[in-house]
Amino acid sequence: MALRPTARTDVNRSAILAHLGAHGPASRAQLARALSLSPALMTQLSKDLLTDGLIRELAHQPSQGGRPARMLGLVASAGRAVGVKIADDHVAVVEVGIDGTVLRTASEPFDPAASTMLAELVDRLRRFIAGGSDTPLLGVGVGVPGDVDAQGTGLVNAPSLGWTNAPIGATLRRELGLPVLVENNVNALAVAERLYGLGRRHDDALIVTIGTGVGAAIVLDGGVVRGSRGGAGEIGHLPVATNGPVCTCGNEGCLETFISESALVRIARERGVIAPAAGISALRAAADAGTTAATEIFSEAGHQLGRALAGLVHVLDPEIIIVLGEGTADWSHWSFGFEPAFRAALMPARRGVPVAVETWQDDSWAQGAAALVLATPFDAEGLAGEQGRLVRQRLVEQAAAPGESA
Amino acid sequence: MALRPTARTDVNRSAILAHLGAHGPASRAQLARALSLSPALMTQLSKDLLTDGLIRELAHQPSQGGRPARMLGLVASAGRAVGVKIADDHVAVVEVGIDGTVLRTASEPFDPAASTMLAELVDRLRRFIAGGSDTPLLGVGVGVPGDVDAQGTGLVNAPSLGWTNAPIGATLRRELGLPVLVENNVNALAVAERLYGLGRRHDDALIVTIGTGVGAAIVLDGGVVRGSRGGAGEIGHLPVATNGPVCTCGNEGCLETFISESALVRIARERGVIAPAAGISALRAAADAGTTAATEIFSEAGHQLGRALAGLVHVLDPEIIIVLGEGTADWSHWSFGFEPAFRAALMPARRGVPVAVETWQDDSWAQGAAALVLATPFDAEGLAGEQGRLVRQRLVEQAAAPGESA
DNA sequence: TATGGTTTGTTTAGTTCTGAATGAAGGGGA
DNA sequence: TCCCCTTCATTCAGAACTAAACAAACCATA
Numbered sequence: 118m119a120l121r122p123t124a125r126t127d128v129n130r131s132a133i134l135a136h137l138g139a140h141g142p143a144s145r146a147q148l149a150r151a152l153s154l155s156p157a158l159m160t161q162l163s164k165d166l167l168t169d170g171l172i173r174e175l176a177h178q179p180s181q182g183g184r185p186a187r188m189l190g191l192v193a194s195a196g197r198a199v200g201v202k203i204a205d206d207h208v209a210v211v212e213v214g215i216d217g218t219v220l221r222t223a224s225e226p227f228d229p230a231a232s233t234m235l236a237e238l239v240d241r242l243r244r245f246i247a248g249g250s251d252t253p254l255l256g257v258g259v260g261v262p263g264d265v266d267a268q269g270t271g272l273v274n275a276p277s278l279g280w281t282n283a284p285i286g287a288t289l290r291r292e293l294g295l296p297v298l299v300e301n302n303v304n305a306l307a308v309a310e311r312l313y314g315l316g317r318r319h320d321d322a323l324i325v326t327i328g329t330g331v332g333a334a335i336v337l338d339g340g341v342v343r344g345s346r347g348g349a350g351e352i353g354h355l356p357v358a359t360n361g362p363v364c365t366c367g368n369e370g371c372l373e374t375f376i377s378e379s380a381l382v383r384i385a386r387e388r389g390v391i392a393p394a395a396g397i398s399a400l401r402a403a404a405d406a407g408t409t410a411a412t413e414i415f416s417e418a419g420h421q422l423g424r425a426l427a428g429l430v431h432v433l434d435p436e437i438i439i440v441l442g443e444g445t446a447d448w449s450h451w452s453f454g455f456e457p458a459f460r461a462a463l464m465p466a467r468r469g470v471p472v473a474v475e476t477w478q479d480d481s482w483a484q485g486a487a488a489l490v491l492a493t494p495f496d497a498e499g500l501a502g503e504q505g506r507l508v509r510q511r512l513v514e515q516a517a518a519p520g521e522s523a
Numbered sequence: 524m525a526l527r528p529t530a531r532t533d534v535n536r537s538a539i540l541a542h543l544g545a546h547g548p549a550s551r552a553q554l555a556r557a558l559s560l561s562p563a564l565m566t567q568l569s570k571d572l573l574t575d576g577l578i579r580e581l582a583h584q585p586s587q588g589g590r591p592a593r594m595l596g597l598v599a600s601a602g603r604a605v606g607v608k609i610a611d612d613h614v615a616v617v618e619v620g621i622d623g624t625v626l627r628t629a630s631e632p633f634d635p636a637a638s639t640m641l642a643e644l645v646d647r648l649r650r651f652i653a654g655g656s657d658t659p660l661l662g663v664g665v666g667v668p669g670d671v672d673a674q675g676t677g678l679v680n681a682p683s684l685g686w687t688n689a690p691i692g693a694t695l696r697r698e699l700g701l702p703v704l705v706e707n708n709v710n711a712l713a714v715a716e717r718l719y720g721l722g723r724r725h726d727d728a729l730i731v732t733i734g735t736g737v738g739a740a741i742v743l744d745g746g747v748v749r750g751s752r753g754g755a756g757e758i759g760h761l762p763v764a765t766n767g768p769v770c771t772c773g774n775e776g777c778l779e780t781f782i783s784e785s786a787l788v789r790i791a792r793e794r795g796v797i798a799p800a801a802g803i804s805a806l807r808a809a810a811d812a813g814t815t816a817a818t819e820i821f822s823e824a825g826h827q828l829g830r831a832l833a834g835l836v837h838v839l840d841p842e843i844i845i846v847l848g849e850g851t852a853d854w855s856h857w858s859f860g861f862e863p864a865f866r867a868a869l870m871p872a873r874r875g876v877p878v879a880v881e882t883w884q885d886d887s888w889a890q891g892a893a894a895l896v897l898a899t900p901f902d903a904e905g906l907a908g909e910q911g912r913l914v915r916q917r918l919v920e921q922a923a924a925p926g927e928s929a
Numbered sequence: 930t931a932t933g934g935t936t937t938g939t940t941t942a943g944t945t946c947t948g949a950a951t952g953a954a955g956g957g958g959a
Numbered sequence: 960t961c962c963c964c965t966t967c968a969t970t971c972a973g974a975a976c977t978a979a980a981c982a983a984a985c986c987a988t989a
Contacts, residue, residue, distance in 0.1 A: 129975090146937055155977050160939055177984095183936020184984040264872065274872060321751040333838070337750070342743050344840020345727040346872075349743075354870055355834040359764050366870050428761040429838065432739070434750020462762055464772050466670065466680065467754070535945095552967055561947050566969055583954095589966020590954040 129154060130162055131493070134171060137191045138216045138491060139312045142175055144186030163189060171195050191215060196255045199246060200487025202302060202480075203261050205229060205277055208238065210245045211483040214252075217313045217491065221249065222480050229278040235285075239292040246293070256296035256508045258489030259285060260305040260482055262330075264348040268489065269504040271299030286504075296504045298489040302482055303350055306441060307334030307341045309481075309488035315439050315473050323435040325352070325426065327444030327451075329378045335433060353377070357425050372425050376418040378444070384414055404450045415447055416454030423458030430467050438472045445477045535560060536568055537899070540577060543597045544622050544897060545718045548581050550592030569595060577601050597621060602661045605652060606893025608708060608886075609667050611635060611684055614644065616651045617889040620658075621897065623719045627655065628886050635684040641691075645698040652699070662702035662914045664895035665691060666711040666888055668736075670754040674895065675910040677705030692910075702910045704895040708888055709756055712847060713740030713747045715887075715894035721845050721879050729841040731758070731832065733850030733857075735784045741839060759783070763831050778831050782824040784850070790820055810856045818856050825860030833868035836876055846880045847887070854880050 132152050137143060143151070149159040166172045175188040195215050202209040208227040212220045223245055228234065246254065263275025271286015290297040300308070307324045310316040316324065322336040333352040335342040342349045353373035354366050361370035362380070374380055378397050385391045390410045391399040403411035426438060440448065460468055478484075493508045538558050543549060549557070555565040572578045581594040601621050608615040614633040618626045629651055634640065652660065669681025677692015696703040706714070713730045716722040722730065728742040739758040741748040748755045764776035768786070771779075780786055784803050791797045796816045797805040809817035832844060846854065866874055884890075899914045 144937075156938065157940080157978080158976060161976090180985045181936065182934085182986060184938075184982095186937060276872075319751075335838070337743065337748050337755075338746075340744075342839070344743070345725075345842040346840055348840040348872070349838065351837040351840070351870070354837045354868075356763065356830045356868055357765075368868050424762045431757040431760045432741070432755065432835065432838070433748070434752055434754040434757070436751040462760075462774050464757070464760055466682075466752075550967070562968065563948080563970080564946055567946085586955050587966065588956065588964080590968075592967060 129158070130166060133159075133162060133166060134191065134195070134215070135312075135492065137172065137189065139317065142188040142190040144178065144188055146186060148189070194252045196253045197250065198255050198487045198490035199242070199249075199257045200305075200483040200485065200489075201242065201257060201259045202482035202486055203227070203229060203238075203259065203278070204482075205262070208241060209480060209483045210242065211480050211487055212245075212249050213484060213487040213491070215255075215491065217309075217484075217488070219480060219484060222483070224479075229275075229280065235283075235288050238285075239289065242289065242293060246295075254295060256298060256490040256493075256504070257289060257293060258305065258486040259289065259297065259299045260302035260486035260489075261285065261299060262302050264346055265299050265301055266347055268298045268300050271297060273299060290504070296490070296508045298493070298504050298508075300486070300489050301334075301347060301350070302485065303332040303334045304341050304343065304347075305489050306482065306485035307336055308492045309485040310439060310441070310475070311336060311339075311341070312488050312492055314475055315437070319436045321433070321435045323426070323429060323433060323438045325422075325438060325440050326442035327376065327422070327440065328442040331373055331376055331422070332442075333429075336435075337433070352425065352429065355425050355428070357421055372421060375421040381414055381418060384417075385411065388414070390414065401447055404447065412450050412453065415450030419451035419454030419456075420458040421454075422451065423455040423460075424462050426472075427459050427462035430463060430470050434467070435470065438470060440472065440474045441477060441481070443477060445474050448474050535564070536572060539565075539568060539572060540597065540601070540621075541718075541898065543578065543595065545723065548594040548596040550584065550594055552592060554595070600658045602659045603656065604661050604893045604896035605648070605655075605663045606711075606889040606891065606895075607648065607663065607665045608888035608892055609633070609635060609644075609665065609684070610888075611668070614647060615886060615889040616648065617886050617893055618651075618655050619890060619893040619897070621661075623715075623890075623894070623897065625886060625890060628889070630885075635681075635686065641689075641694050644691075645695065648695065648699060652701075660701060662704060662896040662899075662910070663695060663699060664711065664892040665695065665703065665705045666708035666892035666895075667691065667705060668708050670752055671705050671707055672753055674704045674706050677703060679705060696910070702896070702914045704899070704910050704914075706892070706895050707740075707753060707756070708891065709738040709740045710747050710749065710753075711895050712888065712891035713742055714898045715891040716845060716847070716881070717742060717745075717747070718894050718898055720881055721843065725842045727839070727841045728843050728845055729832070729835060729839060730845045730847065731828075732848035733782065733828070733846065734848040737779055737782055737828070738848075739835075742841075743839070758831065758835065761831050761834070763827055778827060781827040787820055787824060790823075791817065794820070796820065807853055810853065818859065821853055821856030822860035825857035825862075826864040827860075828857070829861040829863070829865030830868045832878075833865050833873075836869060836873050840873070841876065844876060844878045846878065847883060849883065851880050851883045 133148055136148060136151055145159045145163055146156060149156045171192055172189050173192055175190045177185045177187055179185060193214055193216060197212055197214050197220065200211045200213060206226060207224055209224040211222045214220055225241060242257065261273050261275055262277050263273050263280060266272040273280050273283045273285050286297050286299045303326055306326065310324055316322050316336060320339045324334040324336065326332045331353045333350045335350055354364065354371045356370050357372050357375065358370035362374040363369055364371035364374045381400060382397055385400045386393055388410060390403060400411055400414065404415055490508055539554055542554060542557055551565045551569055552562060555562045577598055578595050579598055581596045583591045583593055585591060599620060599622060603618055603620050603626065606617045606619060612632060613630055615630040617628045620626055631647060648663065667679050667681055668683050669679050669686060672678040675692065679686050679689045679691050692703050692705045709732050712732065716730055722728050722742060726745040730740040730742065732738045737759045739756045741756055759779035760770065760772050760777045762776050763778050767776035768780040769775055770777035787806060788803055791806045792799055794816060796809060806817055806820065810821055896914055
């Protein structure tokens with residue numbers, strides 16, 4: 118493919134801002150190296166950004182053998198973003214600063230199958246946004262448990278929510294008058310992980326979530342893989358056994374039927390480890406208390422996950438596997454089965470692939486969605502399309518004239 | 524002629540040439556759209572290429588509502604490339620024109636485990652190249668059954684050849700004095716498929732080879748995925764059964780233990796379908812003759828492959844699956860088991876993914892390797908690195924001064 | 930304390946590329 | 960036939976970018 122020099126300055130100015138936001142203050146020389154731009158251009162661009170009030174000069178850094186670097190830092194009030202996580206029973210919303218820090222959170226019950234669903238969603242977001250600070254709001258990121266045709270369009274197919282071609286992006290955009298980016302929730306998480314988490318240092322990573330279900334996002338050559346219809350990363354329906362429980366998808370032996378939360382609960386009930394009406398918390402408590410039958414259930418799940426991920430390491434050759442999600446709270450129990458199965462199933466040449474478990478917070482999903490907005494400056498290939506351009510535009514415009522914010 | 528064309532012009536000039544080679548003649552406007560360049564720049568670049576004699580103006584095309592397009596086409600004598608396939612018992616070499624057509628082929632026995640292996644390889648290539656036409660030779664592409672650190676470096680790890688960090692790229696480059704690109708053979712095939720085959724119309728594809736082993740290459744967002752160490756696409760060791768035959772990698776239930784050529788032969792012998800000393804051709808003959816026990820073996824292999832590929836469709840969300848390799852000759856037998864297993868294992872939303880079986884020729888592997896050289900112009904991200912730059916340079920220089928001294 | 934080396938940042942001159950206006954060449958309807 | 964529309968291609972002013980030289984600030988070492 119040829120280079121896309123369209124709107125280069127726009128992309129480069131934003132890339133500087135994003136880099137400062139993601140990696141903290143940096144010198145002009147560091148930025149030039151990181152973004153593959155000439156020092157000459159960095160001088161020019163940083164001058165513009167300084168006069169626009171988007172960045173400012175910080176203290177000098179001690180010399181590293183030559184002239185000491187004058188650091189550049191973001192002006193924190195330059196912008197903020199709103200992230201939305203849509204689940205099958207609630208909506209979580211967060212407001213994050215341009216540097217990725219969470220400023221405000223909210224969570225409310227929500228019925229995605231209701232006919233008034235879209236109006237309700239708009240209403241909730243309007244109220245949340247109204248309560249925010251007065252720094253420019255750059256846009257809204259939405260994470261959904263399903264396939265999204267394109268981030269900028271935001272047409273969602275999510276069987277678990279009962280959605281078929283739900284026009285989330287277009288509707289929110291029209292009603293809120295803001296740039297809106299919609300993406301699969303695991304992919305959004307991967308974007309956040311790449312900006313702020315461990316993925317920052319890895320251009321090829323496999324990001325796996327465990328919780329109510331199991332999901333994955335694929336980072337290759339620094340970008341999150343979407344696939345032809347935005348559906349890449351669906352590892353829950355990898356066949357891992359020739360005969361096994363019947364999955365919701367109609368098949369036997371899907372990975373999900375062994376390791377999803379409901380699968381663990383089902384197994385625990387069958388084996389009498391927990392009461393017929395008890396749930397995952399009972400199983401977790403039993404395992405934490407050292408009940409062998411309970412820890413075995415987690416360990417077996419870890420075993421299945423380990424084998425499946427080893428297969429994916431062979432297919433994708435990532436540098437690292439990063440595990441996230443509500444289920445990571447029980448990782449100590451999973452790892453008993455995971456580690457031996459994973460390592461044994463790997464070819465010798467791949468046996469060194471590290472597996473990292475990131476700390477998980479309640480609002481991580483929504484934070485990931487917000488990262489969609491804050492990541493747009495990196496989006497040179499136009500993954501976010503027109504909406505990404507609008508986000509960049511708002512960042513530059515509103516900072517230049519901070520008076521009328523929507 | 525331009526005084527000092529920088530990297531970007533170089534890339535764009537080459538992108539034009541590659542597009543013409545891959546997709547046939549095109550108008551300036553079409554090229555501008557395809558390569559995301561402005562029409563203004565296309566005018567400039569095509570003028571340069573015309574005066575350099577690399578392209579020429581063809582006939583007008585009938586109007587499509589406006590001014591008719593004046594088509595531009597490659598000058599066929601602008602260059603050629605050599606492709607090398609290295610297998611565990613022989614080496615195949617082809618010479619292809621800039622438009623991808625095979626001009627000449629050769630195949631000789633070869634022992635990759637011999638200590639004189641590199642010298643032998645150089646010798647064979649020297650002799651082959653000496654017999655070629657006098658159009659400029661742009662470079663040599665090498666396909667190997669193993670992991671390659673980077674196309675331009677060409678450090679190969681190939682257990683099946685007994686190679687550990689074999690410096691194929693550096694050695695050939697030094698000895699031949701030509702740009703050399705080394706890549707995993709399935710990845711090279713994917714590059715060719717993307718340039719000349721069905722993959723031309725698909726930015727996200729899964730390319731699967733069946734034959735002595737089973738392999739895959741992943742095309743995402745238009746590019747062939749290499750993974751962190753050039754090892755992506757290894758699907759032979761996906762775990763597909765909880766207990767099964769022990770694989771050469773030491774595990775149980777790898778896909779390869781069910782569907783590789785040696786696995787089929789082993790099963791056929793166990794079941795008495797073929798004689799204990801007979802091989803794959805005997806099994807094939809039996810199946811072609813309609814022997815149920817033989818067709819069943821293929822059908823079972825198809826079943827396993829179908830389930831595994833369905834899993835990968837969920838993970839990668841390709842637009843299409845393309846099947847290649849020596850084994851495609853028996854596809855009619857495979858498909859009995861493949862189709863139902865594949866379709867059934869897919870989630871409803873993905874059930875429409877087409878599976879295409881491409882015609883296979885003996886020299887397809889080597890042709891794929893040659894495509895590495897001819898594809899370098901597309902290589903904006905520098906996958907081929909310095910060697911790619913050299914290929915482009917040769918293309919421009921040699922065409923600018925054909926025959927004369929430079 | 931000079932001297933040379935290193936890293937950072939700026940300036941200058943010149944190239945590459947885009948946007949917008951314009952010309953070129955044809956189709957189709959009243 | 961004339962007029963408007965579409966698509967293809969070129970021209971030109973100016974923006975974006977780079978390379979290369981230079982200036983600034985600091986360290987190390989003799």
